[in-house]
Amino acid sequence: MSTDSHNSNSVSDAQYQEAIAAVEKTLADLRGCPDAEKQRLQDDIAQLHSMHEKISSGRVEVVIFGEISTGKSALVNALIGRDVADVDVQGGWTKQVWGTAWEGAGHRIKGLDSSEVVIVDTPGINEVGGADRAELADVTARRADLILFVTDSDLNDTEYAALVELAAVQKPIICVFNKQDLYQPQEREQLTQMIKQRLDGLIPANHFALTTADPREVEYVIEQPDGSTKSEWRKPDPDVGELKSLILEILEKEGLGLIALNAAMYASDKSDRVAALRVEMRNREADQVIWTMAATKAVVVAANPIPILDIIGGLAVDAAMLATLSKVYGLSFSMSQARGLAKSISAAGGVYALGELATSAGASFFKLITGTLGTALTLIPQGAAVGFGSYIIGKAAKKYFEQGGSWGNGSAKSVVKDILANTDKDSVVSHLKDEIRQKLDWNRHGERS
Ligand SMILES: Nc1nc2c(ncn2[C@@H]2O[C@H](COP(=O)(O)OP(=O)(O)OP(=O)(O)O)[C@@H](O)[C@H]2O)c(=O)[nH]1
Ligand SMILES: [Mg+2]
Known part of the structure; x- marks a missing residue:
């Protein structure tokens, strides 16, 4: 020059x-x-x-x-x-x-x-x-x-x-x-x-x-x-x-x-x-979506009198959560795409091992044999466990959307592992239990009067 x-x-x-x-x-x-x-x-x-x-x-x-x-x-x-x-x-x-x-x-x-x-x-x-x-x-x-x-x-x-x-x-x-x-x-x-x-x-x-x-x-x-x-x-x-x-x-x-x-x-x-502001805003919005959906699912599972809906309804809630999350990040996932992602996260991340469908099925079975007498008290921990599974799926999907719809250098498995390592499970579960207690209509189930 x-x-x-x-x-x-x-x-x-x-x-x-x-x-x-x-x-x-x-x-x-x-x-x-x-x-x-x-x-x-x-x-x-x-x-x-x-x-x-x-x-x-x-x-x-x-x-x-x-x-x-x-x-x-x-x-x-x-x-x-x-x-x-x-x-x-x-x-x-x-x-x-x-x-x-x-x-x-x-x-x-x-x-x-x-x-x-x-x-x-x-x-x-x-x-x-x-x-x-x-x-x-x-x-x-x-x-x-x-x-x-x-x-x-x-x-x-x-x-x-x-x-x-x-x-x-x-x-x-x-x-x-x-x-x-x-x-x-x-x-x-x-x-x-x-x-x-x-x-x-x-x-x-x-x-x-x-x-x-x-x-x-x-x-x-x-x-x-x-x-x-x-x-x-x-x-x-x-x-x-x-x-x-x-x-x-x-x-x-x-x-x-x-x-x-x-x-x-x-x-x-x-x-x-x-x-930076966009990240902050999206982050906050995404966390709110995850939290609300996980709580909704926990309540649905704990309250649902018809066993099979636990599983079907459960996946629907997760799929709805992921479709909503995708929009937060400017990606518009269809319900079937969202359902696919939810499935692949739970499979790859071993969310089953967390008690997702296992607990859900167990709860359904439990509800089936105890009928309407299945007490909310026993269903609360199960609802919370299922909600926790959704929470983890939501957090993993959030990471996926943050990276523009990709697992980046890792995989669904490594992401879920990371999230689990950094999540205080007891505190999330205990919050979800509170949520269930608040939302359940105790009187309907005759637990309180
Ligand atoms: N002797 C002397 N006084 C000065 C000079 N420049 C400013 N002053 C005086 O200092 C005082 C403050 O002057 P301003 O110009 O209002 O000062 P400023 O920094 O704008 O003050 P604020 O707006 O209050 O922060 C006034 O009484 C000015 O007459 C200077 O060169 N010599
Ligand atoms: Mg001045």
């Missing part, structure tokens, strides 16, 4: 197109989700739409972070050149994340006429409380192309911790040491050294700028025509020139690549998140 600048620009162009494609693909995946998942993911969908719009138009976002009252909002005003942000002596003034177009930046990404730079102001990092703050900062930082971290002193532990978190997001960061008007040269030099030492290894040494965003008024002594003097308090102009040059230098050098890399990372983060 050539290293001349023209060529590296075209590499960025390709990256840029790829990034747009990555965002579009993630969006398309999301559109393909079942409605329930889409509902849960609606924020992510909206954020991705906005990222798509951002990268297509070539919008660069410069996000300002820092502790309260370090002068973040003042810095927005100083960079933009007019008062767009509320600045206040009272800490915790800015309550929301918000952005303004920086028209005077004069930066355009080549070939993108609509490209603009937006400066985003945020609440102080120690302002919005706890988890919300972390979430807000994280969401904002993930969108950012360039981060300005503002401090007005020596980078305390809270600031350092926040910087470490931000650095993990893998965006360029500039550390801004603001309120220079408050320091004497020697003090400024000392603090600068301290800050740079703390930044070592975290951000590049040259990503550092001194600013005075909103200087305190100073006393000007004015000589009058008559030779007398009068004093006047005036606010000097802000000084953010060094920072502005540094921002533009970074954007000039990396602009397109920066927004491309950013969007691609964003899309990949989102698709990981979507995948």
Whole structure:
């Protein structure tokens, strides 16, 4: 690969197109989700739409972070050149994340006429409380192309911790040491050294700028025509020139690549998140199906007065369970496919040995000889044992569906073995017994009165 600048620009162009494609693909995946998942993911969908719009138009976002009252909002005003942000002596003034177009930046990404730079102001990092703050900062930082971290002193532990978190997001960061008007040269030099030492290894040494965003008024002594003097308090102009040059230098050098890399990372983060959430949702839904069906079957077996239905009805419940499970995983098994799978799991996994049909047949036989007098008390353990068999079949089928309808590297046998080894049988059986006791109509059987 050539290293001349023209060529590296075209590499960025390709990256840029790829990034747009990555965002579009993630969006398309999301559109393909079942409605329930889409509902849960609606924020992510909206954020991705906005990222798509951002990268297509070539919008660069410069996000300002820092502790309260370090002068973040003042810095927005100083960079933009007019008062767009509320600045206040009272800490915790800015309550929301918000952005303004920086028209005077004069930066355009080549070939993108609509490209603009937006400066985003945020609440102080120690302002919005706890988890919300972390979430807000994280969401904002993930969108950012360039981060300005503002401090007005020596980078305390809270600031350092926040910087470490931000650095993990893998965006360029500039550390801004603001309120220079408050320091004497020697003090400024000392603090600068301290800050740079703390930044070592975290951000590049040259990503550092001194600013005075909103200087305190100073006393000007004015000589009058008559030779007398009068004093006047005036606010000097802000000084953010060094920072502005540094921002533009970074954007000039990396602009397109920066927004491309950013969007691609964003899309990949989102698709990981979507995948994880989908797994979690499916998992929960599948477990619920397995549990309800196993309990239903336990109750059916324990309550069923006609012996043969235990076996026929039993298989029907398992097949219905597996057909439902297949839908959870986006595979639509017919009842006969589901029945086949249920049979093959119980055969391959030796579920018979667990007492599935054996117990079921035994129970039927037991019921046959004891007739309606077959007491629920003796049928409860049998119902629970049968329910446990269904539970294991359900868990095995879940694994099969999770892998897209395949046993993967293992076999039905090894999967069932694994599941048995990792299942607390006593606790499942005891839950199933409770379920049976609750559901059985004791009075109908004359067991209670
Ligand atoms: N002396 C001096 N004061 C400054 C400078 N920049 C900001 N200030 C003052 O610091 C205070 C806080 O400024 P803001 O811009 O509101 O700070 P912020 O970081 O946005 O604060 P929050 O939104 O509350 O987190 C105000 O009184 C500003 O006038 C500066 O360069 N020099
Ligand atoms: Mg503010």
